[in-house]
Amino acid sequence: MSAPDVPVEELDLRGSQYVNLSREDIKEYIRFFLNDDKDYKNALRQWIQDRNISDNDFVEQVATKSENNFMYLRYILPGIAKGGYKDLNLKQLPDGLQDYYQVHWQRMGMEEKSQELKVFILFILVEIGTQIPCEMIADITEQDELDVQSVLDEWVEYLKPQNLDGDNCYSIYHASFLDFLQTKKELKATRKLFTKVNQRIVDYWDSK
CATH class of the missing domain: 1.10.10.10 (Winged helix-like DNA-binding domain superfamily/Winged helix DNA-binding domain)
Structure with missing residues (x-):
């Protein structure tokens, strides 16, 4: 399926069909954030520009790290835009959803x-x-x-x-x-x- 051209909030669905998507769906969703999302696109573009990353490399590597899981993107893309990963490069981003939770847990100091x-x-x-x-x-x-x-x-x-x-x-x-x-x-x-x-x-x- 193709990601519909609607605001991200409308894509934030709880149905299981939006948890595991095809790689092309995942890539299209990432591109939506980069090019069309009014809340996050500017900050995301600044993040990738600061690291001299091309749009295509960002899309491909984040898609790989997501393991085709929509929930990963739901958390990681706004997190990058909000400055939560300003000290990391692209390769240092969490690999998969469970790794994302662990990284977030540690960065929130939850083991203290x-x-x-x-x-x-x-x-x-x-x-x-x-x-x-x-x-x-x-x-x-x-x-x-x-x-x-x-x-x-x-x-x-x-x-x-x-x-x-x-x-x-x-x-x-x-x-x-x-x-x-x-x-x-x-x-x-x-x-x-x-x-x-x-x-x-x-x-x-x-x-x-």
């Missing part, structure tokens, strides 16, 4: 002790597995709701926000990010934290 609350909140979303309100997350974490909302806002592009009966509710946006977080909970460094998450969830339900 000071970021434990953020990891805790994401693990709650993993374990609950369905839409839950910010208020419930705050109760489980025993944190102020505004502090929890701030974390959710920071990670909102990886989450699926939805208003249910007047409550701002959240779940993990896509299965690939859920898979990534599932691997994190198995690591020795975060296993105890995930056990703590489970106990807090049990305590929360016992108190109801």
Whole structure:
């Protein structure tokens, strides 16, 4: 199929047909960002010009790195445009979606002790597995709701926000990010934290 000539937001679909595309679809989508997207094209062009990269090389190499996965492009192209990879060259960009998540995780400092609350909140979303309100997350974490909302806002592009009966509710946006977080909970460094998450969830339900 060809990428339709419509704004990027309309292409940001959750259907599985937009997750794995053909290489030509992927390349056309990258070209759309470079040539037509009003929000990102200028910054993307500046990034490739600063590195003396031709349009064709950028399209071909990013297409290869995407492994034909639309979700990779959904994250990496705006990330480049917003300055998130100004210290990297084209070859240093993440290879594939799972590598993208890992690079982003590290660049966000999520393995530092000071970021434990953020990891805790994401693990709650993993374990609950369905839409839950910010208020419930705050109760489980025993944190102020505004502090929890701030974390959710920071990670909102990886989450699926939805208003249910007047409550701002959240779940993990896509299965690939859920898979990534599932691997994190198995690591020795975060296993105890995930056990703590489970106990807090049990305590929360016992108190109801």
